[in-house]
Amino acid sequence: MNATLAVLMRELRLALRSGGGAGLGLAFFLIVVMLIPFGVGPVPHLLAQIAPGTLWIAALLACLLSLDRLFQADFEDGTLDILALSPMPLEGLVAIKAFAHWLTTGLPLVIAAPILGITLSLPDTAYWWLVISLAVGTPALSFLGAIGAALTVGIRRGGLLLSLLVLPLYIPTLIFGARCVAAASEGMDVVPAFQFLAGVTLFTLALTPIAAAAALRMHMR
Amino acid sequence: MSLNVSNLACFRTGRLIFSNQSFVIEAGEAVMLRGPNGAGKSTLLRALAGMLPSEGSVILNGIALDKDVDGVQEQIAFSGHLDAIKPQLTVGENLTFWARLFEGGSVDNAVDQFALAEIWDRPAHACSAGQKRRLGLARLVVSGRVLWLLDEPTVSLDTETTARFADIIKAHCAGGGMALIATHIELGLEGARVIALDPTNMRTATPSSDPFLSEAWE
């Protein structure tokens, strides 16, 4: 427990001290959402209709932004070698790092999303489900990102490749997450989409530490 | 307590780095690993730490590397070319993190031995190369591991600190520890045994594991 907390605290410290690590994703989220009305036109009912998808896609892209550093810095400065020798299993380490990534990237998005929802004329009924669906769905984005980050660690220009590998994995989460919010704004039943969303997240949380740790081990040898 | 290595060989991308290495390190012994550049010193250390695939047998305190990697790794502290230091954290934060993760030796002891008290609150990015190296080596002490694998540990250390580091290795070994040190300089460990890696005599072997070099090709 002590070791787990030590890794988590360190990840949070590093994120907060590395040139606005957490703030950057949030700013990106804001800018993407702001660009949508410029592209689509300032028509409230049109914006209201695309608001759920827009907010979800913007959150997804903002999440992707900081993923390439998840293991890259530790790989470059030799930390990963030492971590591999530590008593903590690599799987646990991956899980903690992904969780820390969510705390610093996903969680701020969850909090900011309803405010940006107002600018897109999101219907009143959808706000709670926007927050809930993002809160449940964004951890899956961080964890799936950990697989991509582990696969591309140490690769030149890995950031672009990371996006190509990770974005297709986001499809189920995006579909169910955006569907939750859309159903809520249309006054339809949200529960089926939400159950699928939660299911995908739980599955992802279980699967990714194993896959990402395997990929990291392959990189180190 | 001992490290038994027999017939160790290592290939990287089909290239033989070294082969036929056999040696024993007993508890309380510090052994120097010598050889010219490219002889495979770093590779040997990483292979012993289970960080690279190797052929042959490595047994540390009765645990075989090929059977139980974790069991071997849990007894090893490694120091490589990189210091594994986060520039955004202070010296103290860096060291206490490793101490809490490894749950091994004493932080006070490490601070004392490597004279870290004066730079304890300094951000690591503001440290000199020598100070960073001291911090990196202090990790060995807080890890509380039996076998130290050191790859050029004295790079960027001044003579005084180098001498002090030699004393720390002696103290570690006096407590029943072991150390294998790849270095070019005289560390000041009198009477330490030397293992020499010679790059010339080992290039003849071909990797048996590479099926693409088979003789029976069409």
Added chain:
Amino acid sequence: MSIWEFANPVRFMRLTGKVLPWITALAIGCLATGIIWGFFFTPEAENFGSTVKIIYIHVPAATLAINAWGVMFVASLIWLIRRHHVSALVARAAAPVGMTLTLIALITGAIWGQPMWGTYWEWDPRLTSFMILFVFYLGYMALWEAIDEPDKAADLTSVLAMVGTVFAVLSRYAVNFWNQGLHQGASLSLDKEEHVSDVFYQPLLLSMAGFFFLFLALVFLRTRTEIRARRVKALLLQEAN
């Protein structure tokens, strides 16, 4: 003799060298007969007109596009478990072939969709799934290209193939949830009478066999090239020593 002996590159080269011309001949024979038969000697279907004839390319390409991913998955699994080099190279060889077949299925589908549904593209679950599959192929191939060490590349792409398979299947069902769609059900199934009548079914089977042998021939050919490339690399390294 165990099947794993073919995992030895030398044996694989010898065997495929012998069978490759025959498979190629079979592929050309089946494809030519199936497509000529289908195009010129079948009646026009009532509701479809002559456009239905694209089925002889569309359906086999789509079927094999999915199965090519299956080949990649199994070959990657074998590499992870048994570390046979040929297996990893088969997975690598199958990817571009599968990607091309996916593209053929998408393009022929669009050409067919225009007269049938009045649109080249519709975000229908089946069409969308194929586009997703295409993206998965791209990512897989890009990862192979990005890593220099062959064994490490084989390891990591295998992990991606495992994870990708799980999420490709997941996406397939997620997409169903998202949109109901226009595409008819499977054209070929065990209760074939339901979907395609006999006149179309027989040339379709032939064309399917042709595509299958073509796929096999291309994968063997590409694997042979990969093996030769690996041998050249190994020999160069040996010389450099």
